[in-house]
Amino acid sequence: MVFNMVLIIVLIICVVTDIRKRLIYNKVIFPALILSLILHLILNGWSGLAASLLGFLIGIGILLIPYFMGGIGAGDVKLLALIGALKGPLFVLNTSIYMALLGGVIAICILIFNGGAFSRLKYYFHWLYAKKSGLTVPLAMTKDSLKSTYPYGVAIAGGAILSIVGKAWIS
Template sequence: MVLDAMLFAVLGISVYTDLKYNKIFNAVLAPAAAAALLGNLYLFGAAGGLDSLKGMMLGMAFLFVPFALGGMGGGDVKLMGVVGAFKGPGFVWTAFICSALAGGLLSLGVMAAEGRLLLRLRAVFYTFLSILGVMPRGLNLLGHPKTGSTGSFPYGVAIAAGTILAYFLAR
């Protein structure tokens, strides 16, 4: 229960800093990871410490490729690792899936707020038709309207929302 409260505190701080500074600070994440590892080791013995370590590594592994491709910051990767360190590998999988769903909904909201949602959906539709090889005759895929950048949003918010959803689903 104490570890859960600590996790929620870390999520709250991370959401705040991600929204205010567009950054999740190592000064929050490093002590949180250490507290999670040591707390699980103390409460559940060597098996708890090992599960905590596995959860941390798995959580970071889930987001490593998007980070490596420039799609998100390192703080997001480390935050998912902290989630895994607190709750273990089984939980971090559910939190990752819920976070991805929350991130998708957030991105739709950002696109809608920027007035680019329909253009993006149209581009996805054209791409899908192109992949299927059923582009209508005379339609030039390169000629569809440019959708422009939708910018970004703080993915720490999606991680926090997904983790909270996963927490309640696990109960």
């Protein structure tokens, strides 16, 4: 129960700062991480601390490659690692599944409602028709379309909330 309360407080703070400033602050993540490790050691002993550290490592591992590729920020990686440290390995794995699904839905909504989405879709249909007809037309992607991002901390937090209230994918 105490871990859920800490998690929800941290998620609220991180979502607000991620939406407003596109940052997830270390001064929120690191104290919560230390508190998590101490509480796991006190309440669950060495096995609780080990599970917390394993969840932390799994949380880092899930988003490490997207971070190195430049697709996600370091704050997002640390937030998922904190979720793993607070709730353990299975919880962070379930959170990552919900996070990916929710992140995809958010990305699709941004593509649909962002200006120019329908003209790009029309262009892709013309490209497919040209491809079918044997013509080679380059699939043009503007640099702006490759740089559009959104605060992924929202998807991470939504995934964690869905893991708390929803059905576990991995048990």
